[in-house]
Amino acid sequence: MTEVAENLEPAREVIVRYNNVKKAFGINIVLNDLNLDVYKGEKVALIGPSGSGKTTIIRMLMTLEQPSSGTIEIDGEHLWHKEVNGQLKDADEKHLRKVRGKIGMVFQQYNLFPHMSIMRNCTEAPIHVLGLSKDEAKERALQMLQKVGLSDKVDMYPSQLSGGQQQRVAIARSLVMQPKVMLFDEVTAALDPELVGEVLEVIKDIASEGETTMMLITHEMDFARDVADRVLFLDNGLIAEHGTPYDVIENPQSDRLKSFLGRFNSAH
Amino acid sequence: MTWDWAFAFEIFPRILQGVGVTIGATFSAFAISLTLGLVLTLLRRLSFKPLSLTVAGIIEFIRVTPPLVQLFFVYFAFDMGPFLTGAIVLGVHYSTYVSEVYRSGINSVPKSQWEASRALNFSPVQTWRKVVLPQAIPPIIPMLGNYLIILFKETPLLMGIYVTEMMMIARSIGAETYRFLEPITIVGFIFLVLSYPCALFIRYLERRSGQIPGSAEKGVKA
Ligand SMILES: Nc1ncnc2c1ncn2[C@@H]1O[C@H](COP(=O)(O)OP(=O)(O)OP(=O)(O)O)[C@@H](O)[C@H]1O
Ligand SMILES: [Mg+2]
Numbered sequence: 001m002t003e004v005a006e007n008l009e010p011a012r013e014v015i016v017r018y019n020n021v022k023k024a025f026g027i028n029i030v031l032n033d034l035n036l037d038v039y040k041g042e043k044v045a046l047i048g049p050s051g052s053g054k055t056t057i058i059r060m061l062m063t064l065e066q067p068s069s070g071t072i073e074i075d076g077e078h079l080w081h082k083e084v085n086g087q088l089k090d091a092d093e094k095h096l097r098k099v100r101g102k103i104g105m106v107f108q109q110y111n112l113f114p115h116m117s118i119m120r121n122c123t124e125a126p127i128h129v130l131g132l133s134k135d136e137a138k139e140r141a142l143q144m145l146q147k148v149g150l151s152d153k154v155d156m157y158p159s160q161l162s163g164g165q166q167q168r169v170a171i172a173r174s175l176v177m178q179p180k181v182m183l184f185d186e187v188t189a190a191l192d193p194e195l196v197g198e199v200l201e202v203i204k205d206i207a208s209e210g211e212t213t214m215m216l217i218t219h220e221m222d223f224a225r226d227v228a229d230r231v232l233f234l235d236n237g238l239i240a241e242h243g244t245p246y247d248v249i250e251n252p253q254s255d256r257l258k259s260f261l262g263r264f265n266s267a268h
Numbered sequence: 269m270t271w272d273w274a275f276a277f278e279i280f281p282r283i284l285q286g287v288g289v290t291i292g293a294t295f296s297a298f299a300i301s302l303t304l305g306l307v308l309t310l311l312r313r314l315s316f317k318p319l320s321l322t323v324a325g326i327i328e329f330i331r332v333t334p335p336l337v338q339l340f341f342v343y344f345a346f347d348m349g350p351f352l353t354g355a356i357v358l359g360v361h362y363s364t365y366v367s368e369v370y371r372s373g374i375n376s377v378p379k380s381q382w383e384a385s386r387a388l389n390f391s392p393v394q395t396w397r398k399v400v401l402p403q404a405i406p407p408i409i410p411m412l413g414n415y416l417i418i419l420f421k422e423t424p425l426l427m428g429i430y431v432t433e434m435m436m437i438a439r440s441i442g443a444e445t446y447r448f449l450e451p452i453t454i455v456g457f458i459f460l461v462l463s464y465p466c467a468l469f470i471r472y473l474e475r476r477s478g479q480i481p482g483s484a485e486k487g488v489k490a
Contacts, residue, residue: 064383093392101389111384115402124398125388177388 012039014073015213016061016181021070023056030056031237034070038181043207043214045224045245048234049260054217057234058183061215062105063096074102075180101129104179108186110166112158112173118145119154122173130177137176144172148202164195168202175206182206184216196220203227221264225249233257276450279441283454286434291462293354293433294420300359301419302412305366309374310396312367327364335361336425343429354426362419369411373404413470417463424455434458 016038023031030053038044046054059065060072063079071088072079081088082095091099113121122141126132132140145151148168150161158166167187174182184203188196200223207214207227218224224231224245231248233241233256241248241257252258311323330338338361343353377400385395424435438451 062383062387064386097389097391100386103387105387107380107384107387109380111380111387113381113384113399113403115406125390128394128398129389129391174387 012042014038015040015042015075016215017073018057019071019073021060021072022068023053023060023065024068029237034237034239036232036239038213038215040180041211041213042230043216043228045228045231046215046217046234047219047221047224047231047248047260048240052234053237054234055185058105058185058215058217061181062103062183063100074099101177102180103183104174104177104181105183105185106167106170106174106187108189110158110163110170110190112166112170114158116157117154118150118156118158118161118169121158121169122176125173126176141172141176144175145169147175147205148172149198162195163191164198167191167199171199171202171206179212181213181215184214184218186217186219188218188220219264221249221261233260235260271453272447272450275445275447276454279451280454282441283434283437283451283458286432286437287458287462289351289431290420290423290433293351293358293423293426293431294416296355297358297362298416298419300356301362301366301415304360304363306370308363308367309370312371313374327367330361331364335422336428339425339429350426350429350431353429354423354431358419358422358425362415366412366415369408369415370404372411373408374400376407377403410470410474413466413473417466417470420463420466421459 014037016036018034018036021031021034022029023034034057036057046057048054056065060067061074061079066080071081077099078088078091079096079099080091082091083089113124116124119138119141122145123134123137126137126140127134130137142151142154145154148171150165150168150172153161153165153169158169161169171187187203188199191199200220203214203216204223204227206212214227216224216227228245230242231245232239233248233252235256241252241254248257249261252261308323308327312320312327314320335358339354339357342348342357343350346353348356381399381403382395385399390398423433426433427436427439430436434455438448438455441451442448
Protein backbone atom coordinates (compact mmCIF):
# COMPACT_ATOMS: atom_id res chain seq x y z
CA MET A 1 0.00 0.00 0.00
CA THR A 2 3.02 2.32 -0.21
CA GLU A 3 1.61 3.74 -3.43
CA VAL A 4 -0.69 5.80 -1.22
CA ALA A 5 2.32 7.93 -0.44
CA GLU A 6 3.91 7.89 -3.89
CA ASN A 7 0.89 9.44 -5.56
CA LEU A 8 1.49 12.70 -3.72
CA GLU A 9 4.16 15.31 -4.18
CA PRO A 10 7.37 13.89 -2.68
CA ALA A 11 8.54 17.23 -1.29
CA ARG A 12 5.94 17.33 1.47
CA GLU A 13 6.85 16.38 4.98
CA VAL A 14 5.42 13.19 6.47
CA ILE A 15 4.02 13.60 9.97
CA VAL A 16 2.33 10.24 10.55
CA ARG A 17 3.59 6.98 9.10
CA TYR A 18 2.11 3.51 9.55
CA ASN A 19 4.62 0.78 8.59
CA ASN A 20 3.27 -2.75 8.02
CA VAL A 21 0.88 -2.32 10.90
CA LYS A 22 -1.19 -5.33 11.88
CA LYS A 23 -3.87 -5.37 14.51
CA ALA A 24 -5.76 -8.39 15.75
CA PHE A 25 -8.17 -8.76 18.64
CA GLY A 26 -7.73 -12.39 19.61
CA ILE A 27 -8.22 -14.32 16.38
CA ASN A 28 -10.06 -11.44 14.71
CA ILE A 29 -7.56 -9.76 12.37
CA VAL A 30 -8.81 -6.22 12.01
CA LEU A 31 -5.97 -4.61 10.10
CA ASN A 32 -3.66 -6.52 7.85
CA ASP A 33 -0.46 -4.77 6.85
CA LEU A 34 -1.46 -1.13 6.92
CA ASN A 35 0.94 1.28 5.25
CA LEU A 36 -0.03 4.91 5.27
CA ASP A 37 1.72 8.27 5.20
CA VAL A 38 -0.04 11.42 6.31
CA TYR A 39 1.55 14.77 5.48
CA LYS A 40 1.95 17.81 7.64
CA GLY A 41 -1.21 19.91 7.47
CA GLU A 42 -3.06 17.30 5.47
CA LYS A 43 -6.73 16.53 6.14
CA VAL A 44 -7.44 12.86 5.59
CA ALA A 45 -10.96 11.48 5.71
CA LEU A 46 -11.49 7.79 6.48
CA ILE A 47 -14.69 6.27 5.19
CA GLY A 48 -15.87 2.71 5.02
CA PRO A 49 -18.41 0.22 6.28
CA SER A 50 -18.86 -0.62 9.95
CA GLY A 51 -16.16 -2.89 11.30
CA SER A 52 -13.68 -2.06 8.53
CA GLY A 53 -11.07 -0.87 11.05
CA LYS A 54 -11.31 2.94 10.83
CA THR A 55 -11.54 3.52 14.57
CA THR A 56 -8.76 1.02 15.23
CA ILE A 57 -6.43 2.99 12.93
CA ILE A 58 -6.79 6.24 14.83
CA ARG A 59 -6.99 4.63 18.29
CA MET A 60 -3.55 3.11 17.68
CA LEU A 61 -2.25 6.60 16.94
CA MET A 62 -3.82 7.97 20.14
CA THR A 63 -2.05 5.12 22.00
CA LEU A 64 -5.39 3.69 23.11
CA GLU A 65 -4.74 0.45 21.27
CA GLN A 66 -1.37 -1.22 20.70
CA PRO A 67 -0.55 -2.60 17.24
CA SER A 68 0.01 -6.36 17.12
CA SER A 69 3.02 -5.76 14.87
CA GLY A 70 4.55 -3.07 12.70
CA THR A 71 5.51 0.46 13.65
CA ILE A 72 3.89 3.86 13.76
CA GLU A 73 5.90 7.07 13.54
CA ILE A 74 4.79 10.52 14.52
CA ASP A 75 6.81 13.57 13.57
CA GLY A 76 9.90 11.46 12.94
CA GLU A 77 9.71 9.50 16.19
CA HIS A 78 8.51 6.01 16.90
CA LEU A 79 5.23 5.98 18.78
CA TRP A 80 5.01 2.51 20.28
CA HIS A 81 8.76 1.88 20.27
CA LYS A 82 11.91 3.41 21.57
CA GLU A 83 15.25 3.25 19.83
CA VAL A 84 17.90 1.89 22.15
CA ASN A 85 21.33 1.43 20.51
CA GLY A 86 19.73 1.21 17.09
CA GLN A 87 17.28 -1.46 18.24
CA LEU A 88 13.53 -1.05 18.64
CA LYS A 89 12.24 -1.74 22.14
CA ASP A 90 8.67 -1.46 23.38
CA ALA A 91 8.04 2.09 24.54
CA ASP A 92 7.57 2.78 28.24
CA GLU A 93 5.01 5.17 29.71
CA LYS A 94 7.56 7.99 29.77
CA HIS A 95 8.21 7.72 26.05
CA LEU A 96 4.51 7.38 25.30
CA ARG A 97 3.77 10.52 27.27
CA LYS A 98 6.37 12.44 25.32
CA VAL A 99 5.08 11.50 21.87
CA ARG A 100 1.38 11.39 22.78
CA GLY A 101 1.47 15.13 23.41
CA LYS A 102 1.60 15.67 19.66
CA ILE A 103 -1.77 14.03 19.18
CA GLY A 104 -5.28 15.02 20.19
CA MET A 105 -8.57 13.22 19.77
CA VAL A 106 -12.27 14.05 19.72
CA PHE A 107 -14.57 11.15 20.52
CA GLN A 108 -17.99 10.19 19.26
CA GLN A 109 -19.47 10.48 22.79
CA TYR A 110 -17.62 13.76 23.63
CA ASN A 111 -16.16 12.23 26.84
CA LEU A 112 -16.12 15.52 28.71
CA PHE A 113 -15.37 15.32 32.44
CA PRO A 114 -18.84 15.57 34.01
CA HIS A 115 -17.57 16.77 37.40
CA MET A 116 -15.72 19.77 35.99
CA SER A 117 -17.04 23.07 34.65
CA ILE A 118 -16.53 23.80 30.97
CA MET A 119 -13.59 26.03 31.86
CA ARG A 120 -11.93 23.39 34.01
CA ASN A 121 -12.50 20.78 31.32
CA CYS A 122 -10.36 22.99 29.08
CA THR A 123 -7.72 24.14 31.58
CA GLU A 124 -6.90 21.05 33.65
CA ALA A 125 -4.63 19.42 31.06
CA PRO A 126 -2.79 22.59 29.99
CA ILE A 127 -2.05 23.38 33.64
CA HIS A 128 -1.02 19.92 34.79
CA VAL A 129 0.32 18.42 31.57
CA LEU A 130 1.81 21.40 29.74
CA GLY A 131 2.73 23.29 32.92
CA LEU A 132 0.96 26.51 31.95
CA SER A 133 0.03 28.97 34.68
CA LYS A 134 -3.65 29.18 35.60
CA ASP A 135 -4.02 32.53 33.86
CA GLU A 136 -2.28 31.41 30.70
CA ALA A 137 -4.42 28.28 30.58
CA LYS A 138 -7.63 30.24 31.12
CA GLU A 139 -6.71 32.71 28.44
CA ARG A 140 -5.93 29.97 25.96
CA ALA A 141 -9.09 28.06 26.88
CA LEU A 142 -11.22 31.16 26.46
CA GLN A 143 -9.70 31.77 23.05
CA MET A 144 -10.59 28.25 21.93
CA LEU A 145 -14.04 28.37 23.47
CA GLN A 146 -14.59 31.58 21.53
CA LYS A 147 -13.52 29.80 18.38
CA VAL A 148 -16.19 27.15 18.92
CA GLY A 149 -18.74 29.80 19.93
CA LEU A 150 -19.13 28.84 23.59
CA SER A 151 -17.23 31.46 25.56
CA ASP A 152 -20.44 32.33 27.43
CA LYS A 153 -20.72 28.80 28.87
CA VAL A 154 -17.48 28.65 30.87
CA ASP A 155 -19.13 28.19 34.27
CA MET A 156 -21.63 25.56 33.18
CA TYR A 157 -21.26 21.82 33.51
CA PRO A 158 -21.32 19.37 30.58
CA SER A 159 -24.73 17.97 31.57
CA GLN A 160 -26.22 21.44 31.15
CA LEU A 161 -25.21 21.68 27.48
CA SER A 162 -26.74 20.17 24.36
CA GLY A 163 -24.88 17.37 22.59
CA GLY A 164 -23.67 19.75 19.91
CA GLN A 165 -22.38 22.19 22.49
CA GLN A 166 -20.66 19.41 24.43
CA GLN A 167 -18.94 18.22 21.31
CA ARG A 168 -17.75 21.76 20.54
CA VAL A 169 -16.33 21.98 24.07
CA ALA A 170 -14.55 18.67 23.46
CA ILE A 171 -13.02 20.15 20.30
CA ALA A 172 -11.92 23.24 22.22
CA ARG A 173 -10.49 21.09 25.01
CA SER A 174 -8.38 19.24 22.48
CA LEU A 175 -7.31 22.44 20.65
CA VAL A 176 -6.06 24.01 23.87
CA MET A 177 -3.34 21.35 23.96
CA GLN A 178 -2.16 22.48 20.48
CA PRO A 179 -1.68 18.99 19.07
CA LYS A 180 0.10 18.60 15.75
CA VAL A 181 -2.33 15.90 14.68
CA MET A 182 -6.03 15.90 15.54
CA LEU A 183 -8.17 12.80 15.31
CA PHE A 184 -11.94 12.87 14.93
CA ASP A 185 -13.92 9.65 15.31
CA GLU A 186 -17.41 10.13 13.91
CA VAL A 187 -17.82 13.18 16.08
CA THR A 188 -21.35 13.88 14.85
CA ALA A 189 -22.68 10.34 14.95
CA ALA A 190 -24.20 10.69 18.42
CA LEU A 191 -25.87 14.02 17.69
CA ASP A 192 -29.45 14.88 16.79
CA PRO A 193 -29.52 15.73 13.07
CA GLU A 194 -30.21 19.42 13.70
CA LEU A 195 -27.02 19.71 15.80
CA VAL A 196 -24.67 18.09 13.29
CA GLY A 197 -24.18 21.26 11.26
CA GLU A 198 -22.83 23.44 14.06
CA VAL A 199 -20.13 20.88 14.91
CA LEU A 200 -19.10 20.33 11.28
CA GLU A 201 -18.86 24.10 10.79
CA VAL A 202 -16.46 24.37 13.71
CA ILE A 203 -14.27 21.61 12.30
CA LYS A 204 -14.30 23.21 8.86
CA ASP A 205 -13.19 26.50 10.42
CA ILE A 206 -10.26 24.84 12.17
CA ALA A 207 -9.38 22.91 9.03
CA SER A 208 -9.33 26.10 6.97
CA GLU A 209 -6.73 27.60 9.29
CA GLY A 210 -4.39 25.10 7.78
CA GLU A 211 -1.50 23.92 9.87
CA THR A 212 -3.12 21.21 12.01
CA THR A 213 -3.00 17.77 10.48
CA MET A 214 -6.36 16.02 10.72
CA MET A 215 -7.58 12.47 10.38
CA LEU A 216 -11.36 12.34 10.32
CA ILE A 217 -13.63 9.33 10.34
CA THR A 218 -16.99 10.36 9.02
CA HIS A 219 -20.18 9.16 7.42
CA GLU A 220 -20.95 12.69 6.20
CA MET A 221 -19.86 12.53 2.56
CA ASP A 222 -20.51 16.21 1.83
CA PHE A 223 -18.34 17.12 4.79
CA ALA A 224 -15.56 14.77 3.67
CA ARG A 225 -15.69 16.34 0.22
CA ASP A 226 -15.45 19.87 1.66
CA VAL A 227 -12.75 19.31 4.23
CA ALA A 228 -10.50 16.48 3.09
CA ASP A 229 -7.44 16.69 0.87
CA ARG A 230 -7.52 12.93 0.58
CA VAL A 231 -10.14 10.28 1.21
CA LEU A 232 -9.35 6.69 2.18
CA PHE A 233 -11.95 3.98 1.70
CA LEU A 234 -11.40 1.22 4.25
CA ASP A 235 -12.79 -2.21 3.56
CA ASN A 236 -12.03 -5.35 5.54
CA GLY A 237 -8.96 -3.84 7.16
CA LEU A 238 -7.42 -2.65 3.87
CA ILE A 239 -7.26 0.71 2.15
CA ALA A 240 -9.33 -0.39 -0.79
CA GLU A 241 -9.42 2.97 -2.58
CA HIS A 242 -7.83 6.34 -1.98
CA GLY A 243 -7.36 9.68 -3.65
CA THR A 244 -8.84 13.16 -3.78
CA PRO A 245 -12.45 13.52 -2.66
CA TYR A 246 -13.31 13.83 -6.33
CA ASP A 247 -11.58 10.53 -7.18
CA VAL A 248 -13.10 8.57 -4.35
CA ILE A 249 -16.53 10.07 -3.76
CA GLU A 250 -17.45 11.19 -7.29
CA ASN A 251 -15.58 8.55 -9.27
CA PRO A 252 -15.56 5.33 -7.28
CA GLN A 253 -13.86 2.45 -9.10
CA SER A 254 -14.71 -0.70 -7.18
CA ASP A 255 -18.17 -2.18 -6.79
CA ARG A 256 -17.67 -2.23 -3.02
CA LEU A 257 -17.12 1.53 -2.87
CA LYS A 258 -19.97 2.19 -5.32
CA SER A 259 -22.41 0.23 -3.22
CA PHE A 260 -21.07 1.82 -0.03
CA LEU A 261 -21.58 5.33 -1.45
CA GLY A 262 -24.92 4.29 -2.94
CA ARG A 263 -26.26 3.87 0.58
CA PHE A 264 -25.63 7.55 1.28
CA ASN A 265 -27.03 8.85 -2.01
CA SER A 266 -30.26 6.93 -1.65
CA ALA A 267 -30.63 8.42 1.81
CA HIS A 268 -30.65 11.98 0.39
CA MET B 269 -34.95 -8.28 87.96
CA THR B 270 -36.89 -5.01 87.99
CA TRP B 271 -35.76 -1.76 86.46
CA ASP B 272 -34.32 0.69 89.00
CA TRP B 273 -34.51 4.29 87.77
CA ALA B 274 -32.42 5.71 90.59
CA PHE B 275 -29.63 3.25 89.84
CA ALA B 276 -29.89 3.98 86.13
CA PHE B 277 -29.48 7.73 86.69
CA GLU B 278 -26.61 7.10 89.04
CA ILE B 279 -24.58 5.03 86.57
CA PHE B 280 -25.52 6.98 83.42
CA PRO B 281 -22.71 9.58 83.72
CA ARG B 282 -20.15 6.85 84.30
CA ILE B 283 -21.16 4.99 81.15
CA LEU B 284 -21.29 8.25 79.22
CA GLN B 285 -17.62 8.69 79.99
CA GLY B 286 -16.97 5.75 77.68
CA VAL B 287 -18.64 7.47 74.71
CA GLY B 288 -15.48 9.38 73.89
CA VAL B 289 -13.46 6.17 73.66
CA THR B 290 -16.15 4.45 71.60
CA ILE B 291 -16.35 7.33 69.14
CA GLY B 292 -12.59 7.77 69.11
CA ALA B 293 -12.03 4.11 68.34
CA THR B 294 -14.71 4.23 65.63
CA PHE B 295 -13.21 7.19 63.81
CA SER B 296 -9.61 6.02 64.19
CA ALA B 297 -10.54 2.62 62.79
CA PHE B 298 -12.61 4.21 60.02
CA ALA B 299 -9.78 6.53 59.01
CA ILE B 300 -7.47 3.53 58.79
CA SER B 301 -9.97 1.55 56.74
CA LEU B 302 -10.60 4.45 54.31
CA THR B 303 -6.89 4.92 53.67
CA LEU B 304 -5.83 1.30 53.65
CA GLY B 305 -8.94 0.32 51.68
CA LEU B 306 -7.93 2.66 48.86
CA VAL B 307 -4.37 1.37 48.91
CA LEU B 308 -5.63 -2.23 48.73
CA THR B 309 -7.91 -1.39 45.82
CA LEU B 310 -5.10 0.25 43.89
CA LEU B 311 -2.67 -2.58 44.65
CA ARG B 312 -5.18 -5.14 43.42
CA ARG B 313 -5.42 -3.31 40.12
CA LEU B 314 -1.69 -3.54 39.43
CA SER B 315 -0.85 -5.48 36.33
CA PHE B 316 2.06 -7.10 38.19
CA LYS B 317 0.25 -10.35 39.00
CA PRO B 318 2.32 -11.70 41.93
CA LEU B 319 1.61 -8.55 43.93
CA SER B 320 -2.07 -8.16 43.05
CA LEU B 321 -2.72 -11.84 43.77
CA THR B 322 -0.89 -11.64 47.11
CA VAL B 323 -2.99 -8.64 48.10
CA ALA B 324 -6.18 -10.45 47.07
CA GLY B 325 -5.09 -13.41 49.21
CA ILE B 326 -4.41 -11.24 52.26
CA ILE B 327 -7.79 -9.56 51.89
CA GLU B 328 -9.51 -12.95 51.74
CA PHE B 329 -7.62 -14.17 54.80
CA ILE B 330 -8.53 -11.11 56.88
CA ARG B 331 -12.15 -11.41 55.88
CA VAL B 332 -12.65 -15.06 56.75
CA THR B 333 -11.23 -14.86 60.27
CA PRO B 334 -13.37 -13.35 63.08
CA PRO B 335 -12.38 -9.82 64.17
CA LEU B 336 -12.43 -10.94 67.81
CA VAL B 337 -9.78 -13.57 67.10
CA GLN B 338 -7.74 -10.98 65.22
CA LEU B 339 -8.06 -8.61 68.19
CA PHE B 340 -6.75 -11.17 70.65
CA PHE B 341 -3.99 -12.25 68.33
CA VAL B 342 -2.65 -8.75 67.73
CA TYR B 343 -3.17 -7.81 71.38
CA PHE B 344 -1.01 -10.66 72.62
CA ALA B 345 1.45 -10.76 69.71
CA PHE B 346 2.31 -7.04 69.66
CA ASP B 347 2.57 -4.82 72.67
CA MET B 348 0.66 -1.78 71.43
CA GLY B 349 -1.85 -1.16 74.19
CA PRO B 350 -5.59 -1.87 73.96
CA PHE B 351 -6.80 1.27 72.15
CA LEU B 352 -4.21 1.27 69.39
CA THR B 353 -4.61 -2.47 68.89
CA GLY B 354 -8.37 -2.07 68.66
CA ALA B 355 -8.26 0.80 66.18
CA ILE B 356 -5.72 -0.94 63.96
CA VAL B 357 -7.39 -4.35 63.96
CA LEU B 358 -10.89 -3.04 63.29
CA GLY B 359 -9.45 -0.58 60.76
CA VAL B 360 -7.60 -3.29 58.88
CA HIS B 361 -10.57 -5.66 59.05
CA TYR B 362 -12.96 -3.08 57.64
CA SER B 363 -10.48 -1.90 55.04
CA THR B 364 -11.14 -5.16 53.21
CA TYR B 365 -14.83 -4.29 52.94
CA VAL B 366 -14.16 -0.65 52.17
CA SER B 367 -11.78 -1.73 49.43
CA GLU B 368 -14.69 -3.57 47.78
CA VAL B 369 -16.76 -0.40 47.93
CA TYR B 370 -13.98 1.64 46.30
CA ARG B 371 -13.72 -1.01 43.64
CA SER B 372 -17.38 -0.70 42.73
CA GLY B 373 -17.03 3.08 42.61
CA ILE B 374 -13.99 2.92 40.36
CA ASN B 375 -15.64 0.38 38.07
CA SER B 376 -18.60 2.71 37.65
CA VAL B 377 -16.38 5.32 35.96
CA PRO B 378 -16.74 4.63 32.23
CA LYS B 379 -13.75 3.49 30.20
CA SER B 380 -14.25 6.55 28.00
CA GLN B 381 -13.16 8.79 30.89
CA TRP B 382 -9.83 6.97 31.06
CA GLU B 383 -9.47 7.32 27.32
CA ALA B 384 -10.22 11.04 27.37
CA SER B 385 -7.57 11.43 30.08
CA ARG B 386 -5.06 9.64 27.97
CA ALA B 387 -5.94 11.73 24.91
CA LEU B 388 -5.14 14.80 27.01
CA ASN B 389 -1.88 13.15 28.06
CA PHE B 390 -2.58 13.06 31.80
CA SER B 391 -0.12 10.90 33.73
CA PRO B 392 -1.58 7.81 35.44
CA VAL B 393 -1.45 9.57 38.82
CA GLN B 394 -3.16 12.67 37.42
CA THR B 395 -5.83 10.50 35.82
CA TRP B 396 -6.60 8.92 39.19
CA ARG B 397 -6.56 12.19 41.10
CA LYS B 398 -8.31 14.51 38.66
CA VAL B 399 -10.66 12.26 36.74
CA VAL B 400 -11.32 8.84 38.23
CA LEU B 401 -11.49 9.29 42.01
CA PRO B 402 -13.56 12.51 41.92
CA GLN B 403 -16.16 10.55 39.97
CA ALA B 404 -15.77 7.25 41.80
CA ILE B 405 -16.11 8.53 45.37
CA PRO B 406 -19.27 10.69 45.57
CA PRO B 407 -21.60 7.81 44.59
CA ILE B 408 -20.10 5.49 47.24
CA ILE B 409 -20.27 7.95 50.15
CA PRO B 410 -23.58 6.46 51.41
CA MET B 411 -22.10 2.94 51.32
CA LEU B 412 -19.02 4.14 53.20
CA GLY B 413 -21.33 5.78 55.71
CA ASN B 414 -23.08 2.47 56.27
CA TYR B 415 -19.75 0.86 57.06
CA LEU B 416 -19.05 3.66 59.52
CA ILE B 417 -22.24 2.77 61.40
CA ILE B 418 -21.52 -0.95 61.29
CA LEU B 419 -18.03 -0.28 62.60
CA PHE B 420 -19.45 1.88 65.37
CA LYS B 421 -21.73 -0.96 66.41
CA GLU B 422 -18.78 -3.38 66.44
CA THR B 423 -16.78 -1.40 69.00
CA PRO B 424 -18.15 -3.37 72.02
CA LEU B 425 -15.87 -6.14 70.74
CA LEU B 426 -13.00 -4.05 72.04
CA MET B 427 -13.91 -4.83 75.63
CA GLY B 428 -12.37 -8.23 74.86
CA ILE B 429 -8.98 -6.53 74.99
CA TYR B 430 -9.88 -4.17 77.88
CA VAL B 431 -10.51 -0.96 75.97
CA THR B 432 -12.57 1.18 78.37
CA GLU B 433 -15.37 1.90 75.94
CA MET B 434 -19.03 1.96 77.03
CA MET B 435 -19.61 -1.78 77.04
CA MET B 436 -16.52 -2.40 79.12
CA ILE B 437 -17.72 0.14 81.69
CA ALA B 438 -21.21 -1.39 81.74
CA ARG B 439 -19.77 -4.79 82.38
CA SER B 440 -17.59 -3.51 85.22
CA ILE B 441 -20.62 -1.89 86.78
CA GLY B 442 -22.47 -5.18 86.46
CA ALA B 443 -19.62 -7.07 88.07
CA GLU B 444 -19.51 -4.61 90.98
CA THR B 445 -23.27 -4.35 91.63
CA TYR B 446 -24.70 -7.55 90.19
CA ARG B 447 -27.12 -5.39 88.19
CA PHE B 448 -26.69 -5.82 84.44
CA LEU B 449 -30.07 -4.73 83.06
CA GLU B 450 -29.63 -0.99 83.57
CA PRO B 451 -26.03 -0.62 82.36
CA ILE B 452 -26.58 -2.74 79.24
CA THR B 453 -29.83 -0.95 78.41
CA ILE B 454 -28.13 2.40 78.78
CA VAL B 455 -25.36 1.34 76.42
CA GLY B 456 -27.95 0.23 73.88
CA PHE B 457 -29.79 3.52 74.29
CA ILE B 458 -26.65 5.60 73.67
CA PHE B 459 -25.81 3.57 70.56
CA LEU B 460 -29.33 4.14 69.28
CA VAL B 461 -29.23 7.87 69.91
CA LEU B 462 -25.92 8.20 68.12
CA SER B 463 -26.40 5.91 65.13
CA TYR B 464 -30.00 6.67 64.20
CA PRO B 465 -29.36 10.27 63.10
CA CYS B 466 -26.33 9.05 61.14
CA ALA B 467 -28.47 6.46 59.40
CA LEU B 468 -31.03 9.13 58.51
CA PHE B 469 -28.29 11.38 57.13
CA ILE B 470 -26.94 8.55 55.00
CA ARG B 471 -30.39 7.86 53.60
CA TYR B 472 -30.59 11.53 52.68
CA LEU B 473 -27.22 11.28 50.90
CA GLU B 474 -28.41 8.19 49.07
CA ARG B 475 -31.43 10.03 47.75
CA ARG B 476 -29.24 12.89 46.57
CA SER B 477 -26.58 10.75 44.94
CA GLY B 478 -28.88 9.77 42.09
CA GLN B 479 -28.29 13.21 40.66
CA ILE B 480 -25.77 13.98 37.97
CA PRO B 481 -22.61 15.68 39.20
CA GLY B 482 -22.50 19.38 38.56
CA SER B 483 -26.22 19.65 37.94
CA ALA B 484 -27.02 19.62 41.65
CA GLU B 485 -26.39 23.30 42.21
CA LYS B 486 -27.27 24.57 38.77
CA GLY B 487 -30.65 23.03 38.04
CA VAL B 488 -31.87 21.71 34.72
CA LYS B 489 -30.38 21.44 31.25
CA ALA B 490 -29.73 24.71 29.46
N1 LIG C 1 -11.48 -3.68 22.01
C1 LIG C 1 -11.86 -4.56 21.06
N2 LIG C 1 -11.91 -5.87 21.36
C2 LIG C 1 -12.26 -6.77 20.42
N3 LIG C 1 -12.58 -6.47 19.15
C3 LIG C 1 -12.56 -5.18 18.80
C4 LIG C 1 -12.19 -4.15 19.73
N4 LIG C 1 -12.25 -2.96 19.09
C5 LIG C 1 -12.63 -3.23 17.83
N5 LIG C 1 -12.81 -4.55 17.64
C6 LIG C 1 -13.20 -5.20 16.38
O1 LIG C 1 -12.39 -4.68 15.36
C7 LIG C 1 -13.11 -4.54 14.15
C8 LIG C 1 -12.93 -3.14 13.61
O2 LIG C 1 -13.47 -2.22 14.54
P1 LIG C 1 -13.41 -0.66 14.33
O3 LIG C 1 -14.06 -0.08 15.51
O4 LIG C 1 -12.02 -0.24 14.03
O5 LIG C 1 -14.31 -0.47 13.03
P2 LIG C 1 -14.90 0.87 12.41
O6 LIG C 1 -14.48 0.88 10.99
O7 LIG C 1 -14.54 2.03 13.23
O8 LIG C 1 -16.46 0.60 12.49
P3 LIG C 1 -17.67 1.59 12.81
O9 LIG C 1 -17.99 2.32 11.54
O10 LIG C 1 -18.79 0.69 13.21
O11 LIG C 1 -17.23 2.49 13.92
C9 LIG C 1 -14.55 -4.90 14.48
O12 LIG C 1 -14.76 -6.22 14.02
C10 LIG C 1 -14.62 -4.86 15.98
O13 LIG C 1 -15.53 -5.82 16.45
MG1 LIG D 1 -15.62 3.35 14.49
